[in-house]
Amino acid sequence: MSPLDTAAAHGRNARPMSRLDLTRRLVGKLSDEAVIGGIGNTNFDLWSAGRRPQNFYMLGSMGLAVPIALGVALAQPGRRVIALEGDGSILMQLGALATVARLAPKNLLIVIMDNGIYQITGGQETATAHGADIVEIARGAGIAQSRWASDEAEFERMVESALREEGPRLIAVRIDSAPGATQTERDPAQLRDRFMRAMGAKPGSGLGPA
Ligand SMILES: Cc1ncc(C[n+]2csc(CCOP(=O)(O)OP(=O)(O)O)c2C)c(N)n1
Numbered sequence: 082m083s084p085l086d087t088a089a090a091h092g093r094n095a096r097p098m099s100r101l102d103l104t105r106r107l108v109g110k111l112s113d114e115a116v117i118g119g120i121g122n123t124n125f126d127l128w129s130a131g132r133r134p135q136n137f138y139m140l141g142s143m144g145l146a147v148p149i150a151l152g153v154a155l156a157q158p159g160r161r162v163i164a165l166e167g168d169g170s171i172l173m174q175l176g177a178l179a180t181v182a183r184l185a186p187k188n189l190l191i192v193i194m195d196n197g198i199y200q201i202t203g204g205q206e207t208a209t210a211h212g213a214d215i216v217e218i219a220r221g222a223g224i225a226q227s228r229w230a231s232d233e234a235e236f237e238r239m240v241e242s243a244l245r246e247e248g249p250r251l252i253a254v255r256i257d258s259a260p261g262a263t264q265t266e267r268d269p270a271q272l273r274d275r276f277m278r279a280m281g282a283k284p285g286s287g288l289g290p291a
Contacts, residue, residue, distance in 0.1 A: 097257040098233060100194050104130045104165070106237055107192070110244060111135075115153050115280065118265075119146035119166035121201040123194055125261025127165060134279035138265045138272050143167075144174025147181065147191055154186040157280065161188050161244055168195040168209045175218060178251075182223025187247040190240070191219075196256045204258065219251045227251035 100122060108116070108130040116136045118124025123146070124138040137153075139145050150164035171178075171193055181189060197210035209215060219227035230236035230252050243250045266272075277283040 097255050099259060100256045101126045101129060101262050103236055103254055106233060107240055110240055114161040114163060116163045116165065117146045117150040119170050122261035123165040123167055124265050125263055128265040129262040134275045137276040140267060140269055143170040147174060147177040150189060151181055154189040155184065158188055163190045163192060165192050165194065168193060168215060169199040169207045171215065172208055178219050178222035178224060181249050186249055189249040190243040191251040193253040194256050195253055196258050198258060200258060215253045224249055224251050230254050
């Protein structure tokens with residue numbers, strides 16, 4: 082069985098979608114939800130989809146979007162939190178999926194953008210290009226509500242129900258190999274401060290530590 086046949090057998094969509102288009106569709110449905118963009122292209126396209134102060138842009142380390150989003154979701158159970166991560170990055174941090182399943186925050190949605198490559202470092206193939214299935218892995222880790230979105234309309238429906246109903250949930254999408262549209266501004270202190278203020282967690286904001 083070829084890698085693509087394996088993917089089809091697991092319900093993974095055959096037609097790759099655009100990360101920027103999907104990110105825009107997602108951001109278009111948001112109000113005060115927090116979004117954590119993973120390293121590189123996921124946060125470059127999050128940046129391109131609109132500069133929300135509730136967005137946190139992870140710079141530098143692979144695999145941290147889900148752990149950061151988990152922390153925010155646990156700290157603010159009244160707020161929906163979304164992690165956007167690439168396949169290479171989540172493969173580096175699979176233990177986070179088991180921790181999410183174990184702690185089971187009802188307000189957490191994980192979106193995995195699977196292009197089958199480590200795109201930003203030169204397009205080397207990841208294990209998902211050879212049969213590793215992120216949804217099967219997430220289910221095995223204990224996130225029962227894990228599914229592939231087969232097209233844009235299904236992705237939108239799945240995001241809408243994740244924003245309304247209880248999680249944790251994981252949506253995986255197969256995407257093409259278009260690079261991120263722009264680069265995130267590299268000012269980590271400002272990105273952090275803006276996000277903390279938007280979360281009401283900046284000292285002096287009244288909601289966070291004094
Ligand atoms: C811990 C760690 N290892 C390696 C790197 C180098 N690196 C940065 S981005 C990247 C590839 C990311 O791949 P993926 O998450 O699939 O996103 P894509 O580039 O395909 O959008 C690599 C290897 C890093 N930044 N951090």
